[in-house]
Amino acid sequence: QVQLKESGPGLVQPSQTLSLTCTVSGFSLTSNSVHWVRQPPGKGLEWVGVIWSGGSTDYNSTLKSRLSISRDTSKSQVFLKMNSLQAEDAAIYFCAITIAAIFDSWGQGVMVAVSS
Amino acid sequence: DIQMTQSPSFLSASVGDRVTINCKASQNINKYLDWYQQKLGEAPKLLIYNTNNLHTGIPSRFSGSGSGTDFTLTISSLQPEDVATYFCLQHNSGWTFGGGTKLELK
Numbered sequence: 001q002v003q004l005k006e007s008g009p010g011l012v013q014p015s016q017t018l019s020l021t022c023t024v025s026g027f028s029l030t031s032n033s034v035h036w037v038r039q040p041p042g043k044g045l046e047w048v049g050v051i052w053s054g055g056s057t058d059y060n061s062t063l064k065s066r067l068s069i070s071r072d073t074s075k076s077q078v079f080l081k082m083n084s085l086q087a088e089d090a091a092i093y094f095c096a097i098t099i100a101a102i103f104d105s106w107g108q109g110v111m112v113a114v115s116s
Numbered sequence: 117d118i119q120m121t122q123s124p125s126f127l128s129a130s131v132g133d134r135v136t137i138n139c140k141a142s143q144n145i146n147k148y149l150d151w152y153q154q155k156l157g158e159a160p161k162l163l164i165y166n167t168n169n170l171h172t173g174i175p176s177r178f179s180g181s182g183s184g185t186d187f188t189l190t191i192s193s194l195q196p197e198d199v200a201t202y203f204c205l206q207h208n209s210g211w212t213f214g215g216g217t218k219l220e221l222k
Contacts, residue, residue, distance in 0.1 A: 035211070037213075044203065044213055044214070044215045044216045045160065045203055045205075045213040045216075046213065047210065047211040047212065047213065058210075061117065094159055094160075096159075098207075101148070101207040101211075102150055102162065102165045102166070102207065103150070103152070103160070103162060103205070104162065106159035106160060107159065108158075108159060109159055
């Protein structure tokens, strides 16, 4: 059974770096791509980026300069790091896998607030 | 980048009503348009993929249609459990979500 679970700090100070972890089970990171999607409170969904099964990455062009996605296949974990955090980065962050480019399974999401 | 314009942003309907939600792409996305349902506090749930394919376990009252730039999600007979926000998503070139449609009961 495919499962994804996000974890990370609930609160980040402005200008600091956000670090999130997506721990997966039921599939291999070397066989499936893992995406990050975020949703500001009360708003729509925004695709953040992806780490492909081969390990390469693609990012939302508006976030690319601040974003890094990596993984540890031995631990079945995918990491998101975003620097220079601002208020508009406050959101629920989801990780999800795609099969044939379709979002097939999602984690429950982790809420991130940005405040001093 | 492809932009997705979803309408309406808010919809109020009665149980048993036929409901339609639209998404328009800024350029041709072929058939690569999916529909998701999101209930409060939950992750999105796949309903329809590649325009008109019903995902496993989704009731047949949900259907999708369209091609190119214009797409529609239809709920043939609205049920109370369908109250949710609905999003379209294009994956022809990268991934772009529509702005969402909040569906409530009248």
